Amino acid sequence: MYKINVFTAKLSLSWVQQLEKIKPSFCEFHYYAYTDFEDLYALLEQHLAVGDGALFSGQIPYFFAQTRFQEATVPMLYFDISERDFYHALTELFYEKKIAMDRIAIDFCYEENGYLGIHEWSIGKKPYLFSQTMNEFASNDIIDKAADWHIQLHTENKVDLSFTRVAEMRERLARHNIPFIAFYPSPYAMQLTLDNLVHQLQLQQLNQNKVVVVHILIPIDKANIDELEYRQIALYKAILDFKQMYANSFIVHREASSIAIITTYKHFLTTTNSYTHCHLVDFLDDKLSFPVKIGWGIGNSLLESQEFAKKAATLCSSKETQGYIIENGREIGPLLYGTLLQFDDEKQQHLKNLSAAYDIPLLQLQKIEVMLEKLTTTIVSGELLSTHLGITVRSANRILKQLQEKSLADELPNITSATRGRPKKYYQIKLY
Template structure:
């Protein structure tokens, strides 16, 4: 049985409650009502550990949780009930029947943006007859005062007498207009589209479960300054004991195989994610640095088969060239992640944290990503980075890294500079000087 929780305001509950009558095998839905976004954060933190997936009633709560609780948001499949083209045009037909004078040209529709292809309106309606819309990007709903931003956009157009109709997704928008004799038209997801959302998040949950059950290999090799059998035996015993102690400390069971000067570990993806904090830092590194007087190379390998994972792990260990115990990951797509330095984090000044929060609010890039970039600049001791640098060290795709850098460039927090280092294939990667 998969347990999915749904978060809704008291206003949205009027239509969200329809999902309770959706019957899908092995799915149990539980709805929770929140008062405001601060209350939503508390509920999310309280409930997320007990559920397999989360659905938000709309894009504002979804983007809020994604931005402010990203470290928890990324650990569980999340979605929001969206309006499909079918939902939209069904509602438009209803509106045109009820209001024969309706026209797109004299309307404000606050849920049209490039991410949903403007619900194909730009393919149907002439440019001069298109409705007003809030923003070209859904990211506007991630602002701290999103509800006020939406209201003010509608109110300004009414005040200027440009529109006669307001179409909205915000179920509480009418409360803002109570004293202005304006009644927004609410558009909500239909029963069928809500069912589609639930089925989609169910697929994500099944993928996560499949990933968590896959095997991950670890390759631990200790350094040897000389070929001394007594020293080799001592280090074998010391490393093996440390692995057992680490197992007990975390309450996990790493299957361990011993060879001459290395150990092989086998575990599942779920425990591997815990050990590496979702491939961000490696608690085993810190533990071994404290327990052992000698360096250990730790390679983690993920593969389609156990043999492939073992090969990837051994390759990953070869990248450990530092003077201390460290760790690298080599994924089945041959993405190298590391070095993972352990649980220690960079001490940040309050002024730096405030600055990163300001950048996060301006760019709508999550504070967690900005902190990682800040840490990467510190760790690599350089202010100029490529998308590949971010991809390797932040465990994100190159495409995502490029989007982050372009977003920072747009707001003058990064600037492209000449890069004379040529890659093995293709042209040089674009280099950005960071200004955080």
């Protein structure tokens, strides 16, 4: 049973409750009517997060919720006028009352709803539109602005009729003897919105129930095989402690040199702060005296998730505890101790472009980029790169030399040192 909270202006409550006529058996609606923004804020604060989804009587309360409760994760939609409703009303006006399109003021046509198609057939005789974008409705004084706009157009004799979607507008326009038509979504339009919300809820439920696999790999020291048994025991105990912290929401499976954890997508989001920070990395880094590789796998089946998890673990460095995520082939990471991963699609696209243009492995560029963010500097040495990428100093120096040759790094002048030996080379990385 889905619990859907419906937030509506009191003036719109009567038509909003038509939802009861089209209510699916697996949904229950809870109605919350407000008189002003202060009242709406209190209702949202109390009820928004405790429902599975939210519906709004119009774009004003919807935008209010979007701007004041940006952390809300429940799906939210608002009821709008459909083109079918809009043109049904226009037909009577044009053909029976002979109202011209360019003598109408409309406060609910904007780019986001395709201007309800008016630009496609009203060439030369366009109506007055309150705003070109819905973003205008995000302001606190939107009702005053829209009312003043309608009143001014009628005062200047530019229009004969106003179309409004704002419930609070009726009283204001009537007070100034302004002819208007108040539009409400028809049951047909409400059904479309409700179907859309239910679809989102069903997809969300599928995602929440999706199986996620964690593969934790213990790097094997071939020179000290006896150490492996100790590490297995220590890791297993640490995982059980971590499991208790999350109310036993994991299934733990112990293997020879690794541990597998099975959990749900919902718990994955919690333990990785929605892909940005891995609490498991922090916990194991604190608890263990040796590094482990943590791979998260998210696929369309348990087997696929297991494969992704194992592959993700191999992407991690063997010199420090790290985490990597692979979701349907998409690689995200590394997730490092105490570091928040800012997974920026625009930034990732830039790295992909560099990878293609300079023939450099994308994963290598991603690891370097995360390392620079962690160190908060673009100046590194081969030794520093070696430590953070889990490679030999020789390989790290070769990578830095290649970056220099491709103008993605500059070699800095040697710093004079009183110590013996060859001076270290430092490079300034230039990925951006």
